[in-house]
Amino acid sequence: MGKFSPDTLPELLSVYYRRLFPYDAYTRWLSYGNVNSNTFSHREMCFTLAGDIYIRYQSFDKPSDFENELQKKCPEKIDIGAVYSMKPKQKKLGSDMEVVERELIFDIDITDYDSVRTCCKDADVCSKCWKLMSIATKILDTALRDDFGFKHILWVFSGRRGIHCWVCDEVARKLESNVRSAVAEYLQVLIREDSTGKMVNLSDKTHPSIKRALEIIDKVFVEVCVEGQNILGTSQGMLQMLQMMEDNLRKEVEPAWEKLHTSVDRWNAFVGIFERMRGELKWKNKHLVDEIMLQWAYPRLDIAVTKGANHLLKSPFCIHPKTGKLCIPFNPATAFTFDPDGVPSINELIEELQEFDRKVAQEEDDVKRKVKNYKKTSMYKSMQIFEEFLRNLEVSCRNSKADPMEF
Amino acid sequence: MHLSFTTPFFYNSSCSCAHFPVMDFSRVCRRSTKVNFEGLQKYPHELQLYNDFPAFTISIGELEQSMAERLCVLQTLEEVGNRGLKVGTEDWRKTVIEDLKKHNLRGFCKLLTATSLGSDVEDFNMRRRDHMSHYMLRVSYSESEDKRRWFIAREIELFRLRWLYLTESKRSEFLLLNNIKYSKADDREKQTAVKLSYGFMTVSQEYYFIPVWQVADLVRSRKVFIHKGMAYITNDDIISVLLASYRATLSQALAYISRRLHVLDDDPRILGLVKGAGKNTREVEYTNFANKDKVDIRQLDTLAEISYPLCMRQMHQRLRTVHHLKHFARLQYGLFLKGIGVSLEDSLLFWRSEFCKQMDVEKFEKSHSYNIRHSYGREGKRSNYAPQSCMKIISTSVSAGQYHGCPFKTLDSPALLKALQGSGFSMIAQHEIADLAKKGHYQLACSAHFSHSHKGADQVLIGHPNHYFDESQKILMSKMVKKEEKGSSTIVKPPAEKVKADTPKTDVWEDMGIDLSDVPL
Numbered sequence: 001m002g003k004f005s006p007d008t009l010p011e012l013l014s015v016y017y018r019r020l021f022p023y024d025a026y027t028r029w030l031s032y033g034n035v036n037s038n039t040f041s042h043r044e045m046c047f048t049l050a051g052d053i054y055i056r057y058q059s060f061d062k063p064s065d066f067e068n069e070l071q072k073k074c075p076e077k078i079d080i081g082a083v084y085s086m087k088p089k090q091k092k093l094g095s096d097m098e099v100v101e102r103e104l105i106f107d108i109d110i111t112d113y114d115s116v117r118t119c120c121k122d123a124d125v126c127s128k129c130w131k132l133m134s135i136a137t138k139i140l141d142t143a144l145r146d147d148f149g150f151k152h153i154l155w156v157f158s159g160r161r162g163i164h165c166w167v168c169d170e171v172a173r174k175l176e177s178n179v180r181s182a183v184a185e186y187l188q189v190l191i192r193e194d195s196t197g198k199m200v201n202l203s204d205k206t207h208p209s210i211k212r213a214l215e216i217i218d219k220v221f222v223e224v225c226v227e228g229q230n231i232l233g234t235s236q237g238m239l240q241m242l243q244m245m246e247d248n249l250r251k252e253v254e255p256a257w258e259k260l261h262t263s264v265d266r267w268n269a270f271v272g273i274f275e276r277m278r279g280e281l282k283w284k285n286k287h288l289v290d291e292i293m294l295q296w297a298y299p300r301l302d303i304a305v306t307k308g309a310n311h312l313l314k315s316p317f318c319i320h321p322k323t324g325k326l327c328i329p330f331n332p333a334t335a336f337t338f339d340p341d342g343v344p345s346i347n348e349l350i351e352e353l354q355e356f357d358r359k360v361a362q363e364e365d366d367v368k369r370k371v372k373n374y375k376k377t378s379m380y381k382s383m384q385i386f387e388e389f390l391r392n393l394e395v396s397c398r399n400s401k402a403d404p405m406e407f
Numbered sequence: 408m409h410l411s412f413t414t415p416f417f418y419n420s421s422c423s424c425a426h427f428p429v430m431d432f433s434r435v436c437r438r439s440t441k442v443n444f445e446g447l448q449k450y451p452h453e454l455q456l457y458n459d460f461p462a463f464t465i466s467i468g469e470l471e472q473s474m475a476e477r478l479c480v481l482q483t484l485e486e487v488g489n490r491g492l493k494v495g496t497e498d499w500r501k502t503v504i505e506d507l508k509k510h511n512l513r514g515f516c517k518l519l520t521a522t523s524l525g526s527d528v529e530d531f532n533m534r535r536r537d538h539m540s541h542y543m544l545r546v547s548y549s550e551s552e553d554k555r556r557w558f559i560a561r562e563i564e565l566f567r568l569r570w571l572y573l574t575e576s577k578r579s580e581f582l583l584l585n586n587i588k589y590s591k592a593d594d595r596e597k598q599t600a601v602k603l604s605y606g607f608m609t610v611s612q613e614y615y616f617i618p619v620w621q622v623a624d625l626v627r628s629r630k631v632f633i634h635k636g637m638a639y640i641t642n643d644d645i646i647s648v649l650l651a652s653y654r655a656t657l658s659q660a661l662a663y664i665s666r667r668l669h670v671l672d673d674d675p676r677i678l679g680l681v682k683g684a685g686k687n688t689r690e691v692e693y694t695n696f697a698n699k700d701k702v703d704i705r706q707l708d709t710l711a712e713i714s715y716p717l718c719m720r721q722m723h724q725r726l727r728t729v730h731h732l733k734h735f736a737r738l739q740y741g742l743f744l745k746g747i748g749v750s751l752e753d754s755l756l757f758w759r760s761e762f763c764k765q766m767d768v769e770k771f772e773k774s775h776s777y778n779i780r781h782s783y784g785r786e787g788k789r790s791n792y793a794p795q796s797c798m799k800i801i802s803t804s805v806s807a808g809q810y811h812g813c814p815f816k817t818l819d820s821p822a823l824l825k826a827l828q829g830s831g832f833s834m835i836a837q838h839e840i841a842d843l844a845k846k847g848h849y850q851l852a853c854s855a856h857f858s859h860s861h862k863g864a865d866q867v868l869i870g871h872p873n874h875y876f877d878e879s880q881k882i883l884m885s886k887m888v889k890k891e892e893k894g895s896s897t898i899v900k901p902p903a904e905k906v907k908a909d910t911p912k913t914d915v916w917e918d919m920g921i922d923l924s925d926v927p928l
């Protein structure tokens with residue numbers, strides 16, 4: 001199959017929006033069981049056209065309007081905004097349009113891991129640094145479900161360097177802004193580096209959510225960070241960690257490291273020395289191993305996105321204009337084995353579609369029509385994930401319609 | 408005096424629907440001592456949630472007075488907060504009460520500290536004034552998003568303060584009276600939770616279940632264990648829950664009022680009352696002119712380097728480089744100069760020499776010298792303008808290309824760090840200052856700037872740029888004296904040649920023993 005080239009994007013997009021974009025499931029999602037008819041029609045959508053032209057404050061009275069507009073405009077990117085108190089397209093200067101609903105969203109960007117990853121730089125993600133993202137997914141997903149009790153969580157790979165998380169439970173959509181920011185801050189454990197380069201300082205009474213995160217990290221830390229990212233394989237990496245140590249610890253660790261050669265050996269030596277000396281360490285270093293694990297592997301959230309209810313977030317099922325890759329849902333439970341390289345790009349999808357058409361050309365036309373187009377392509381698997389998410393969501397929307405007191 | 412105020416207006420939060428009570432000012436009491444003392448049942452507790460609309464008669468005078476007093480309380484809370492005292496700490500509550508005493512708010516002091524005023528009548532009146540003034544200020548502060556946010560934040564602090572002064576039994580009484588019940592975790596639930604929480608919770612404590620949405624602040628700071636949307640909170644944390652629901656009610660009520668403000672247009676007297684509140688925001692006055700006419704303008708460059716706060720230093724540097732300052736900067740800097748003791752004549756000379764590097768003398772005389780004389784009270788109304796306080800400076804708006812205002816507020820972190828570069832502070836110090844500024848603690852940032860510029864000096868809290876200057880001079884002066892005593896020949900950079908008369912302590916910033924270690928960093 002050919003490689004994606006951005007020049008061909010406009011052409012490919014027009015086919016994609018005509019034949020592949022999952023309008024039905026997508027608009028059902030944004031209608032939330034039609035409990036409230038405004039949920040869909042008051043939603044802000046933002047299109048980005050070729051040449052970075054943004055069209056904000058668009059809204060669509062009904063799903064078919066959305067479909068028509070999408071096919072007409074063929075945007076390079078679609079962003080989803082909040083649901084407002086009025087139709088965003090009718091927004092006039094000075095009119096006060098208030099946010100009435102917004103999914104609780106999280107944005108994790110691989111570039112925020114640059115100080116702890118060695119495999120890639122900038123916007124690239126390989127299977128090694130994806131592992132960091134998968135740890136983030138696991139920790140966040142568990143916290144959202146177990147701590148907050150959320151059930152309808154959609155995880156999306158953005159097509160290039162990030163992952164997005166959409167929490168769609170009714171309570172989540174209706175969170176007040178101060179609660180929204182509280183949730184965001186609860187989940188933000190890493191803060192700006194202090195003078196020794198540490199981003200987290202634990203106390204003796206570590207919060208359960210952090211302990212649980214540590215358990216998750218601990219299982220894969222050596223594989224993903226120590227080995228995968230070779231964090232102690234370079235002098236720079238060693239220096240970064242040595243800086244966090246108080247003198248008497250450093251005095252033991254440094255010579256030990258010099259004698260060893262691999263990242264794994266050095267890590268094990270360090271943990272050994274740390275355990276032995278633990279009793280003598282000052283509070284700043286008492287929890288150093290845990291703190292390092294958190295700093296290297298705890299989710300790095302862009303919490304401004306979570307806090308601001310009117311923040312736009314890139315929509316699932318759009319195409320990344322640079323890589324041509326599809327922005328698709330993935331299953332958080334199997335995130336560890338998800339391969340970002342294996343995400344289909346638009347040209348592949350369209351080739352698959354044409355291939356299918358050729359194969360069944362002989363058969364009756366209505367056979368062809370019965371099969372949904374995306375089922376003919378490798379989009380299929382992530383569509384199943386999306387459909388399942390949607391099924392559960394619609395069940396609970398129906399229930400809350402029947403029993404509005406549930407929340 | 409007859410006033411009737413019969414508009415559908417207040418949102419009664421105790422019932423789920425909007426409620427249109429009638430506020431009746433028509434029966435005005437001359438003195439409201441003739442209260443019916445079954446009345447105290449109406450306010451059975453010092454603390455209230457203001458759920459009910461105040462339906463009684465009160466004189467306009469008393470109303471006005473109590474509004475002013477409450478406003479003073481709220482402003483004091485803000486000031487104390489600005490000084491960096493962490494809300495809820497022992498220091499914080501003591502400072503607030505001490506400051507209120509300075510403002511002669513005996514009634515409020517007693518009320519806030521849950522102490523009786525001595526008789527039922529007085530207690531009743533005070534509680535009523537509390538009730539009334541709260542409602543009136545709701546109206547005053549409902550107008551804009553900014554005001555609403557300010558008012559809610561202050562009222563929340565106030566409530567917290569009062570809660571802290573309640574005894575354990577008073578607290579339970581309050582919960583009972585307000586019909587607030589939380590379900591307790593039974594032993595089995597507790598055991599599961601202790602296990603789930605990795606021992607974060609203990610079996611010996613009592614816990615209540617509260618939905619996490621009601622305890623946002625406890626969740627934010629990871630103070631409580633949460634599971635499936637429920638927070639397990641202890642008795643001590645109940646205040647957070649109360650505050651969260653109080654906040655929600657208040658913000659709803661204020662939003663409701665704001666949409667109906669126009670109904671006030673028909674009643675000029677109420678409108679006047681409501682609009683008047685908050686106009687005369689209190690400021691730190693700088694009136695210490697005892698040592699005028701002592702600073703030589705030839706020393707200004709040196710002084711700018713050693714004794715100016717950052718705001719003034721920036722304007723000074725700007726003036727020296729481009730030989731011009733815009734209007735507000737001229738005013739802010741000009742008054743500061745007056746305050747440090749630059750005479751009118753010198754001031755004219757100083758501005759003229761700079762400005763005339765890029766305009767002719769005639770134009771300067773025409774457009775600027777009047778203003779300078781005016782600011783010294785020699786023209787126009789002849790009022791002697793006082794140098795602007797930090798609060799004033801911090802609250803003025805500053806747009807791009809303007810150099811007045813407080814740099815800790817107007818500059819973003821990178822710009823601020825750049826401005827601090829030449830200061831000779833360590834990187835850590837620079838970041839510490841920038842961090843404080845970023846968190847909105849502008850005056851604390853300025854105080855830190857002061858400490859780093861004056862090594863070894865006592866902690867000084869900056870409330871006024873001239874105060875910064877005076878303190879700095881005092882320190883440099885004493886250093887010089889010490890060196891002279893020791894007979895050393897080292898020359899300390901010369902402070903201004905003024906001899907500070909031993910003036911009585913005029914400003915309130917002077918002797919606050921504030922512990923900065925409580926500041927959340």
Ligand code: SF4
Pocket residue numbers: 716717718719796797798800801812813814815849850853869870871872873875
């Ligand atoms: S805090 Fe006051 S003195 Fe300090 S820079 Fe700001 S305005 Fe000037």
Ligand SMILES: [Zn+2]
Pocket residue numbers: 117119120124125126127128129130
């Ligand atoms: Zn990589």
